[in-house]
């Protein structure tokens with residue numbers, strides 16, 4: 001700035017003196033200053049473009065790094081025959097697994113579990129027991145160090161991950177809602193679904209009730225991460241998505257945050273529609289869920305410590321009874337528990 005304005009000052013000083021002395025006309029001096037301004041502006045623009053280019057080059061390098069990243073989970077060279085739709089039999093065989101970031105402690109140990117098609121199994125256990133890890137292994141986000149996971153008798157490692165994940169619908173603890181319309185958010189479950197299909201899915205997920213009350217119905221734009229929706233509403237949209245996707249296997253990580261009684265009942269009913277006829281593996285935090293499960297599996301520090309129905313497990317006492325007393329017991333169960341004690 002100093003150099004620029006200093007330069008202008010010097011030109012005016014020297015030029016002004018020449019004009020006074022009659023060597024230069026006032027018009028010539030103004031024209032010269034005008035040209036200088038244009039030339040200086042152009043030079044400044046070039047240097048700006050250069051620095052933009054440099055920044056773009058830096059960003060591109062990072063982009064290419066990302067594009068060149070090889071996933072540790074690779075599709076096999078010759079994937080097992082991919083029947084379009086599997087039946088949804090799941091089996092964990094003697095899994096030993098530690099997260100790559102923490103190899104010294106096993107997140108799951110000697111974990112074996114089999115689900116027949118259409119079975120509903122609830123996973124319960126204290127925080128950090130390895131419940132979410134079970135879902136992550138089934139989705140093949142990681143490969144176990146020991147043992148194997150099978151779907152319809154096929155080892156996951158012999159399947160194309162895309163084919164595998166096309167068999168599974170996930171309703172996560174905190175559903176991802178995009179900053180887009182309700183319609184587009186639900187359609188994410190099956191891109192290309194018609195508007196009628198989306199409406200039907202919303203109906204079945206008990207979402208129509210609140211969607212019609214939004215200012216523009218299905219066209220309403222939702223905020224980033226669904227900030228304009230309540231927790232129960234986000235979950236019902238996520239359930240509608242899973243219904244639209246219509247997969248044989250359903251993974252459900254129930255929200256820990258408590259819903260009020262009314263939306264809890266809505267979500268529960270929506271889930272019952274969704275679970276019908278699907279193999280369901282659910283991380284349960286709610287009483288209604290464990291009650292409906294065909295089987296409950298109790299996990300503690302990566303090990304299965306008990307299995308059975310709600311009543312059986314209560315009768316056995318132990319970790320399940322303690323968890324149940326803390327988390328989801330009603331009066332009648334407390335009586336059962338005292339009886340057991």
Ligand SMILES: Nc1ncnc2c1ncn2[C@@H]1O[C@H](COP(=O)(O)OP(=O)(O)OP(=O)(O)O)[C@@H](O)[C@H]1O
Pocket residue numbers: 099100101102107125126127128129130131132133134
């Ligand atoms: N990405 C990761 N890297 C390293 N360790 C992990 C990772 N994710 C989870 N763990 C560890 O693995 C163990 C099991 O975690 P997991 O997320 O399966 O627990 P959880 O049963 O789902 O718990 P919560 O009920 O709190 O969700 C925990 O001890 C946790 O600290």
Ligand SMILES: [Mg+2]
Pocket residue numbers: 131132133
């Ligand atoms: Mg978890």
